[in-house]
Amino acid sequence: GESVGLHLPTLSVQEGDNSIINCAYSNSASDYFIWYKQESGKGPQFIIDIRSNMDKRQGQRVTVLLNKTVKHLSLQIAATQPGDSAVYFCAEKRGSQGNLIFGKGTKLSVKP
Amino acid sequence: GAVVSQHPSRVICKSGTSVKIECRSLDFQATTMFWYRQFPKKSLMLMATSNEGSKATYEQGVEKDKFLINHASLTLSTLTVTSAHPEDSSFYICSARKLIGKETQYFGPGTRLLVL
Numbered sequence: 001g002e003s004v005g006l007h008l009p010t011l012s013v014q015e016g017d018n019s020i021i022n023c024a025y026s027n028s029a030s031d032y033f034i035w036y037k038q039e040s041g042k043g044p045q046f047i048i049d050i051r052s053n054m055d056k057r058q059g060q061r062v063t064v065l066l067n068k069t070v071k072h073l074s075l076q077i078a079a080t081q082p083g084d085s086a087v088y089f090c091a092e093k094r095g096s097q098g099n100l101i102f103g104k105g106t107k108l109s110v111k112p
Numbered sequence: 113g114a115v116v117s118q119h120p121s122r123v124i125c126k127s128g129t130s131v132k133i134e135c136r137s138l139d140f141q142a143t144t145m146f147w148y149r150q151f152p153k154k155s156l157m158l159m160a161t162s163n164e165g166s167k168a169t170y171e172q173g174v175e176k177d178k179f180l181i182n183h184a185s186l187t188l189s190t191l192t193v194t195s196a197h198p199e200d201s202s203f204y205i206c207s208a209r210k211l212i213g214k215e216t217q218y219f220g221p222g223t224r225l226l227v228l
Contacts, residue, residue: 032215034217036219041222041224042221042222043205043219043220043221044156044207044219045219046216046219049216089155089156099158100146100158101158103155104154105154105155
């Protein structure tokens with residue numbers, strides 16, 4: 001069936017290193033993608049989004065890359081900090097009024 | 113920014129009772145609000161979508177008589193878990209989407225429900 005999934009369920013990085021979190025999606029009709037950060041016991045927090053007509057978008061310390069050929073999405077966090085420790089979810093959306101479909105999540109642990 | 117609040121943040125109830133969770137968009141009007149359920153170490157599962165003034169659309173497998181959703185205004189949606197049982201214990205999260213033309217969903221902080 002259609003799904004959004006993640007390659008790595010857990011990721012441990014050293015403080016100051018760059019982090020890369022990957023996500024695969026299966027529906028080529030998806031045209032909008034979002035990364036969310038969720039800290040323990042809290043709701044998801046919007047990080048960055050990208051539309052299907054783009055292949056890269058940068059924010060503050062974060063970059064999202066979209067490869068539609070292989071249906072792959074990644075989130076890069078530069079100079080990872082302890083405060084970045086959380087679970088990261090990718091989500092896809094189909095059409096302007098479509099519902100978000102969440103991937104399984106990757107837990108990022110940052111070692112000081 | 114866009115802020116979404118939920119109340120209560122935590123609730124413990126006895127089996128058989130009903131629990132109401134409120135979701136409010138504090139600084140914007142939301143045509144559409146969403147209710148999600150999340151089990152520990154799992155992803156968010158969409159339960160239902162509600163549009164202001166109309167009946168909610170439930171995802172497959174979600175009992176509409178069990179999870180009553182009301183979206184009476186552009187800033188408030190409520191989820192009532194009726195006759196709660198221990199298996200209903202979960203983390204319930206709402207999100208809101210701004211008026212037409214905006215796609216970003218803003219999430220509330222979640223409500224932890226424990227049914228004894």
